[in-house]
Amino acid sequence: MKCLQELGRPDEWFGRVEFRDDGCYEVVCRRGHCTVTVLQEEKYEILFEIGVNAILDGCYREAVASFAASLERFYQFSIFVLLEEQKVERDQALLSWKLVASQSERQLGAFIFLWLSRFQKAPSVLNGKAVEFRNEVVHKGKIPSKEEALHFGDNVLAIIQPKLLRLRAALKESMQNCIFYTIRERSQQAQIESQVSTMSVRTAFQPAERQSVLPMTVAEYLAQVKQARDVVLAPGV
Numbered sequence: 001m002k003c004l005q006e007l008g009r010p011d012e013w014f015g016r017v018e019f020r021d022d023g024c025y026e027v028v029c030r031r032g033h034c035t036v037t038v039l040q041e042e043k044y045e046i047l048f049e050i051g052v053n054a055i056l057d058g059c060y061r062e063a064v065a066s067f068a069a070s071l072e073r074f075y076q077f078s079i080f081v082l083l084e085e086q087k088v089e090r091d092q093a094l095l096s097w098k099l100v101a102s103q104s105e106r107q108l109g110a111f112i113f114l115w116l117s118r119f120q121k122a123p124s125v126l127n128g129k130a131v132e133f134r135n136e137v138v139h140k141g142k143i144p145s146k147e148e149a150l151h152f153g154d155n156v157l158a159i160i161q162p163k164l165l166r167l168r169a170a171l172k173e174s175m176q177n178c179i180f181y182t183i184r185e186r187s188q189q190a191q192i193e194s195q196v197s198t199m200s201v202r203t204a205f206q207p208a209e210r211q212s213v214l215p216m217t218v219a220e221y222l223a224q225v226k227q228a229r230d231v232v233l234a235p236g237v
Helices: 002-007 043-056 060-085 090-098 104-119 128-140 146-170 172-190 206-210 218-232
Strands: 024-028 034-039 196-199
Touching: 024 172, 034 172, 043 060, 043 146, 043 218, 060 090, 060 104, 060 128, 060 146, 060 172, 104 146, 128 146, 146 172, 146 218
Parallel strands: 034 196
Antiparallel strands: 024 034
């Protein structure tokens, strides 16, 4: 932003950063300007991206754990969207979430019944076999194969994508409000004097609106991520 103010254009420069839990990324450009950028994407989207990149890196156990965490955070996001539609105050929703923040089964239960109340149909969730596989990987140290990691990712994708389409179609304003709350809360957490800007990145869930029939598979999306990664890692970039 400071380069834009001084030069009339942003500095064309790639800065590499690690994934951050708070969604705030601080970089210093070649001209010495400190910039803080807040990602607009929700936690479930970033976790899924970490899972996809873990497969590219050959870390299949980490991929499964990230996909599983992505699904849980999608349930959380959906809960807040459904509460927002009911005009529940954000601070009350956050306060209530703290009561179940460390209890994934209660979070799942809250999601199921809020979804049922809104759409009059029970939502699909991971089946018993997929849950058993996840627990073996996450809690028992199972090292999955690439094929198993891809299959589990597809299961998660097949659960999230249709629900995301449903939320976007029926609760678009509530979704936008929740995304705004996320950006605002991340910006407030930054506690940095530098000017804060926002940025959106491509994820597996961004093209969901044009996938009205079948969701993209993890393998298909993996090819896109690899192509983008090769461009960024190309010599001279």
